Amino acid sequence: GAVVSQHPSWVICKSGTSVKIECRSLDFQATTMFWYRQFPKQSLMLMATSNEGSKATYEQGVEKDKFLINHASLTLSTLTVTSAHPEDSSFYICSAEDREGLGKLFFGSGTQLSVL
């Protein structure tokens, strides 16, 4: 199956700093990528849809100035958590849809963010 690489897998940062998470589709082109947030033992919560070459679409309640998304190429989307605070600590997962595979969604391995 298609591979989505997400980096870093784990990051600890001080409150007030910014953290960038990368999501790459390694063997297919992804015009659309998705960013999810997952709290312990809960389902995935869609944060935003990242479209190559255009602005991301954010879900209701997600601060676009807090969570900056850039999808500059067909294989790379980045999520930057700006001025991170402890309440931003969470597991973040990216995914990319392989249109060649007719609607299959492939996930990165996730990033555990801990803000001190």
Next chain:
Amino acid sequence: AQTVTQSQPEMSVQEAETVTLSCTYDTSESNYYLFWYKQPPSRQMILVIRQEAYKQQNATENRFSVNFQKAAKSFSLKISDSQLGDTAMYFCAFILNTGNQFYFGTGTSLTVIP
């Protein structure tokens, strides 16, 4: 509105036995894809099985099979000969043919007991 309901938050099964996970969904659309994803303790999301709504035949992938009842909007997952490696959170999901947003259920935590 599109919704996915998994009514079993936790389940357990003895190794080598069979278990069925339930999923119901709601949509007014007729063309969509249904999925079961597995999230083991590593937290990597893994596609288990996929079903096209226009197909009446139930999808099968080795020990995993589904019971797709379109009229009832039901999409259950059966795991046969359960193995310890099947221990994971299982999420039911679907996507409309006309869209690109996946709708996930709340998940069922499955534990396989040795």
